[in-house]
Amino acid sequence: MKNDRQRTFLLITIPILALFVCFNTIPLIRGVIYSFTNFKGFGKYDWVGLRNYVDLFSDARVGKSYLFTVKLAVVTTIVVNVLSMILALGLNSKIRAKGFFRGAYFLPNILGSLVVGYIFNYFFTYILPAVADMAGITSLSTSILSSPSKAWIGVMIVCAWQAVAMNTIIYISGLQTVPEDVYEAGGLDGATGWKQFRYLTFPLIIPFFSINMVLCVKNFLMVFDQIVALTKGGPAQSTESISYLIYNNGMSGGQFGFQSANAVVFFIVIVIISVAQMKFSGSKEEQL
Amino acid sequence: MKGKRLKCLGIALCCMAAALPLQGCGDSSDKVEIEIVQYKPEAANYFKTVEDEFNASHDNIHLTISSPNDAMTILKTRFIREDYPDIIGIGGDINYSYFVDAEILADVADYEGLKEINPGYLEIAESLELVPTDGTYIVPYVANAAGILYNKDMFAEHGWQIPETWSELMQLCGEIESEGILPFYFGFKDTWTCLAPWNAMAVELSPSDTAKQVNKGLTTFTEEYRELAEKYLSLLPYGPDDPFAYGYNDACTAFARGESAMYPIGSYATPQILSVNPELNIDSFVMPAADNREERTLNSGIDLGFCVMAECENKEAAYEVLDFLLEYENMQKYIDDQNAVPCKNGDFQLASMLDGMTEFIEAGNMTDYQDHYYPSEMSVDALLQTFLLEKDVDGFLNGFDTSWQRYNRDIIRLVQEYEQNH
Amino acid sequence: MKHTSTVGKSNRVALVLLILGLSTIAFPLYLTIVIAFKQPSEMTNSISGILSLPKTWSLNNFREAMIVTDFWHSLRNSLLISVLTVGISILIHSLMGYALGRNKAHSKFYSFVYLFIVSGMFVPFAILMMPLAKQTAELGLANWVGVIILYIVFYMPMNIMLYSGYLVNIPIALEEAARVDGASTWMTYWKIIFPIMGPMHATVAVITALAVWNDVMTPLIIMAGSGENTLPLAQLNFQSQFGTNYNLAFASYLLSLIPILIFYVICQKQILNGVTNGAVK
Numbered sequence: 001m002k003n004d005r006q007r008t009f010l011l012i013t014i015p016i017l018a019l020f021v022c023f024n025t026i027p028l029i030r031g032v033i034y035s036f037t038n039f040k041g042f043g044k045y046d047w048v049g050l051r052n053y054v055d056l057f058s059d060a061r062v063g064k065s066y067l068f069t070v071k072l073a074v075v076t077t078i079v080v081n082v083l084s085m086i087l088a089l090g091l092n093s094k095i096r097a098k099g100f101f102r103g104a105y106f107l108p109n110i111l112g113s114l115v116v117g118y119i120f121n122y123f124f125t126y127i128l129p130a131v132a133d134m135a136g137i138t139s140l141s142t143s144i145l146s147s148p149s150k151a152w153i154g155v156m157i158v159c160a161w162q163a164v165a166m167n168t169i170i171y172i173s174g175l176q177t178v179p180e181d182v183y184e185a186g187g188l189d190g191a192t193g194w195k196q197f198r199y200l201t202f203p204l205i206i207p208f209f210s211i212n213m214v215l216c217v218k219n220f221l222m223v224f225d226q227i228v229a230l231t232k233g234g235p236a237q238s239t240e241s242i243s244y245l246i247y248n249n250g251m252s253g254g255q256f257g258f259q260s261a262n263a264v265v266f267f268i269v270i271v272i273i274s275v276a277q278m279k280f281s282g283s284k285e286e287q288l
Numbered sequence: 289m290k291g292k293r294l295k296c297l298g299i300a301l302c303c304m305a306a307a308l309p310l311q312g313c314g315d316s317s318d319k320v321e322i323e324i325v326q327y328k329p330e331a332a333n334y335f336k337t338v339e340d341e342f343n344a345s346h347d348n349i350h351l352t353i354s355s356p357n358d359a360m361t362i363l364k365t366r367f368i369r370e371d372y373p374d375i376i377g378i379g380g381d382i383n384y385s386y387f388v389d390a391e392i393l394a395d396v397a398d399y400e401g402l403k404e405i406n407p408g409y410l411e412i413a414e415s416l417e418l419v420p421t422d423g424t425y426i427v428p429y430v431a432n433a434a435g436i437l438y439n440k441d442m443f444a445e446h447g448w449q450i451p452e453t454w455s456e457l458m459q460l461c462g463e464i465e466s467e468g469i470l471p472f473y474f475g476f477k478d479t480w481t482c483l484a485p486w487n488a489m490a491v492e493l494s495p496s497d498t499a500k501q502v503n504k505g506l507t508t509f510t511e512e513y514r515e516l517a518e519k520y521l522s523l524l525p526y527g528p529d530d531p532f533a534y535g536y537n538d539a540c541t542a543f544a545r546g547e548s549a550m551y552p553i554g555s556y557a558t559p560q561i562l563s564v565n566p567e568l569n570i571d572s573f574v575m576p577a578a579d580n581r582e583e584r585t586l587n588s589g590i591d592l593g594f595c596v597m598a599e600c601e602n603k604e605a606a607y608e609v610l611d612f613l614l615e616y617e618n619m620q621k622y623i624d625d626q627n628a629v630p631c632k633n634g635d636f637q638l639a640s641m642l643d644g645m646t647e648f649i650e651a652g653n654m655t656d657y658q659d660h661y662y663p664s665e666m667s668v669d670a671l672l673q674t675f676l677l678e679k680d681v682d683g684f685l686n687g688f689d690t691s692w693q694r695y696n697r698d699i700i701r702l703v704q705e706y707e708q709n710h
Numbered sequence: 711m712k713h714t715s716t717v718g719k720s721n722r723v724a725l726v727l728l729i730l731g732l733s734t735i736a737f738p739l740y741l742t743i744v745i746a747f748k749q750p751s752e753m754t755n756s757i758s759g760i761l762s763l764p765k766t767w768s769l770n771n772f773r774e775a776m777i778v779t780d781f782w783h784s785l786r787n788s789l790l791i792s793v794l795t796v797g798i799s800i801l802i803h804s805l806m807g808y809a810l811g812r813n814k815a816h817s818k819f820y821s822f823v824y825l826f827i828v829s830g831m832f833v834p835f836a837i838l839m840m841p842l843a844k845q846t847a848e849l850g851l852a853n854w855v856g857v858i859i860l861y862i863v864f865y866m867p868m869n870i871m872l873y874s875g876y877l878v879n880i881p882i883a884l885e886e887a888a889r890v891d892g893a894s895t896w897m898t899y900w901k902i903i904f905p906i907m908g909p910m911h912a913t914v915a916v917i918t919a920l921a922v923w924n925d926v927m928t929p930l931i932i933m934a935g936s937g938e939n940t941l942p943l944a945q946l947n948f949q950s951q952f953g954t955n956y957n958l959a960f961a962s963y964l965l966s967l968i969p970i971l972i973f974y975v976i977c978q979k980q981i982l983n984g985v986t987n988g989a990v991k
Contacts, residue, residue: 004894004895005895008809008894008895008896008899009809009812009813009820009895012805012806012808012809013806013809013810013820013823016802016805016806016866017823017827019859019862019863020827020830020863020866023842023845023859023860023863024830024833024838024863024864025830026841026845027838027841027842027845028833028837028838028841030840030841030844030845031837031838031840031841032837034837034840034841035837038698040386040390041364041367041368041840042364042367042368042386042387042390042392043367043386043387043389043390043391043392044390044391055694059694086727087728087731089724090724090725090727090728091728093721093724094721095721095724095725095728096725099975099978099979101728101732102978103971103974103975103978104732104735104736105731105732105735106971106974106978107735107739107967107971108735108738109920110920110923110924110967110970110971110974111738111742111963111967112924112942112945112963112966113924114945114948114949114954114959114963115738115742115959115960115963116738118745118956118960119738119741119742120738121477121535122741122760123738125477125533125534125535125538126755126756126757126760127757129533130757142529142530142533143530143532143533145477145533146477146530146532146533147532148677161734166917166920169913169916169917169978169981170872170913170917172981173876173909173910173912173913173981176909176981177876177879204879207875207876207878207879208875210875211871211872211875214871215868215871218831218832222832222834231477232478232479233479233667233670234477234479234532234670234673235477235532235673235674235677236670236673236674236677236678237667237670237673237674242834243834243835243836246834246836246837247835247836248665248667249664249665249667250665250836250837251361251364251836251839252360252361252664252665253663253664253665254382254386254663254664254665255665255695256840259836259837260837263833263834263836263837264837266834267832267833267834267837270832271829271832274828274829274832275825275829278825278828328950329946329947329950330950330952330953332947354937356934356946357946357947357949357950358930358946361930361931361934362930362931362934364840365839365840365843365930365931365934366843366934368840368843368844369843369844369846369847369848369852370847371847371852536952537954537956538755541753541754541755542755545754545755547755556952557952557953559952559953560952560953560954563750563751563953563955564750564751564753565751566751
């Protein structure tokens with residue numbers, strides 16, 4: 001019996017793992033090889049050894065993009081998780097027109113980035129300053145997207161606006177695993193509101209909390225679409241995310257080798273962050 | 289219940305999978321296949337017509353033209369999987385230089401049609417080569433021109449004259465402003481638009497081969513671009529209060545709605561402007577950046593040219609296609625469609641918004657865009673935007689020189705090796 | 711009694727908050743619809759201009775957008791790729807999630823495989839693009855089949871994470887009961903575990919479908935030159951650096967939003983069913 005179980009698990013794991021290695025690991029290795037060349041993306045190229053990696057650490061533009069990306073990712077992850085947790089609880093409670101609300105809150109996710117980009121550009125360029133003028137808030141009377149120190153906030157808002165839906169869905173499906181009787185028992189003990197959430201609901205959905213944290217950190221560290229739609233890295237290169245730089249200079253530009261090196265380092269950084277994150281929330285799970 | 293649903297899904301999947309392979313069947317005949325990928329999606333309709341007409345009139349060759357968006361990405365991914373089209377339609381910019389250097393383009397010096405091409409544009413193509421290379425690798429098709437678009441009716445109403453020198457331009461801006469009208473509109477939120485006035489002024493203020501001189505180590509940008517940078521800054525006060533808030537599209541709309549008298553941008557912007565206000569009477573003039581009338585020249589470069597790929601198996605057929613594209617009626621149609629400037633000699637009818645530039649075009653007084661020499665990964669457009677925001681001339685010029693050395697290291701090495709050997 | 715009354719109150723608060731939050735969605739949606747019906751000549755930079763209703767509510771933009779994108783053909787390709795990707799993902803990823811989720815806590819090997827695959831999520835796509843374009847062409851997969859295979863690999867890490875996270879709350883006792891009855895692990899999985907994961911299938915379906923539906927980059931580099939378009943690829947036709955027809959584009963995006971919205975509405979009912987219905991207990 002035991003053997004059958006182990007054999008079945010292996011028979012499942014090996015072929016799927018092979019597929020994964022074939023279309024993820026092998027191309028990654030090929031990409032890593034390019035990072036030791038001055039390949040432009042076409043034509044002939046030379047081996048340059050570690051030059052790309054050495055350059056990477058002295059490139060102010062790359063450093064700046066790391067700072068921007070990390071700042072954006074941390075703030076957006078917090079904002080999104082707080083908002084989507086609240087939304088999930090709201091949408092999971094016994095309210096009217098639940099189906100309608102769930103559909104509506106899903107919309108930001110499906111609007112194409114051209115539409116989102118246009119509308120939010122319009123909002124930040126024309127509508128927000130006009131509203132701020134009327135309200136007498138001078139610091140907002142010019143477009144926040146035209147200010148190198150404030151543009152990241154605009155990017156953050158759009159990222160959060162789009163991402164909340166997905167995280168909410170994951171939280172909602174997590175809330176489904178919480179059996180009713182836990183609440184009934186909690187209700188008898190007088191646990192309501194915040195207390196009920198903190199001591200009954202939250203511990204049970206921690207696996208989903210950690211999934212959401214990992215997905216958020218990953219998605220926002222790799223932010224790309226919103227940058228293209230909203231700022232294209234401007235103003236004054238203040239919103240160049242790492243993925244944007246890698247794509248723009250590596251694919252559209254002729255820096256494929258150098259940006260491959262950037263991608264390799266970036267990959268290692270995210271893996272370290274995420275594994276640490278998973279280990280951390282894993283230990284939390286075990287405590288409970 | 290669950291099992292049933294699964295089964296339905298399974299059946300649906302199988303049906304779809306079975307239905308699909310049918311679509312891939314093409315007709316196989318002995319015709320020579322010629323495939324063109326060209327990078328201007330806005331001209332897709334024109335190329336569709338050309339494709340149809342060509343196929344209707346030629347029995348021996350079957351032509352396919354695709355005009356994808358983001359063609360450069362598509363081309364590069366196709367190159368890497370060695371799936372080369374026969375002909376590519378690209379602009380005369382640094383990508384062309386790279387392609388020549390990578391030896392993936394065929395030498396078309398033996399193509400008869402080259403004799404009718406305006407030699408000015410062949411020279412421009414020649415100078416785009418990183419190091420002088422024997423042969424011709426592009427057939428210039430059409431060019432574009434950048435300068436200043438202006439609202440003709442507004443100018444006529446106030447009796448403003450077209451400026452021919454820098455001081456006349458500054459005077460005109462003052463005059464326009466004193467009448468409560470905004471002289472310029474800028475859409476600097478889209479960084480690439482920062483390059484339009486820059487290029488247009490650069491042709492009169494810096495040598496056309498500045499980038500090459502720097503690569504040879506003969507000069508620096510700090511030296512060549514100082515006047516240019518300073519003059520660019522003095523345009524800013526005549527634009528909107530916060531030009532970095534508005535994108536290209538906003539600027540086109542604003543100019544179309546008469547919110548400014550002039551818009552320093554290329555002729556390519558006119559279709560977008562006219563889509564907002566079809567009634568607008570637009571004309572253009574050459575950006576007057578110098579004070580000496582002798583130094584005036586039009587900023588014009590190869591907007592679209594055709595390169596035969598080295599891998600093309602049937603060069604004869606490719607030439608036949610090029611002949612067709614270069615026929616008078618077809619070119620005229622393209623010019624009407626896109627407000628372009630032909631690279632071929634001949635009696636073409638140009639769009640009225642190019643009136644102010646015709647005299648330069650006819651005299652062959654044209655100079656290529658400086659940015660055609662800038663590697664795109666250096667993001668000179670973003671550097672310019674930063675400069676316009678911070679207004680620090682010295683910082684900008686130093687930064688320009690440092691980044692240039694960084695991003696062009698391989699090219700500089702190539703050029704200097706060539707210099708040593710020749 | 712006390713219990714129900716507090717729930718009632720917090721539900722009202724929730725309802726008010728949800729309605730307030732809705733305005734952040736209603737406003738952009740209103741703009742999208744209005745712009746989709748306008749003509750380019752109605753576009754302005756003034757606030758009253760953008761908020762105003764279109765002069766006529768004609769469907770011309772939609773009609774023209776459908777022609778430009780070759781709508782039915784592109785839609786078919788998009789549907790085919792999305793449906794197959796979602797179907798195969800649910801089958802394969804749930805299996806893998808099960809194998810890894812049940813073993814990673816006590817086996818070094820499975821725990822390594824889990825981390826190995828999950829870390830694949832963090833590979834920047836840009837570094838894979840070139841090698842993948844080359845590799846798929848070498849394997850004769852520069853077509854929609856290749857695109858589907860790549861999607862299945864791309865979304866594997868996230869989906870496996872989701873499935874194995876969900877399994878934590880499904881007691882292993884359920885399987886043991888079946889094993890006592892003599893069912894093999896394979897049968898137990900399909901008979902008991904797979905159906906129980908219903909809500910997670912729906913979640914995975916929504917997330918995967920959405921990611922696939924809107925993706926431009928993968929079909930762009932893999933299917934380039936094949937002459938076949940997906941909807942997002944066809945929609946690229948609306949924009950170029952020198953001119954974008956926002957009115958047509960918006961109409962087209964509204965059209966392509968409908969199928970995925972319907973799909974979501976169907977799936978979200980599934981997300982709700984399942985575990986709370988008592989399957990686990």
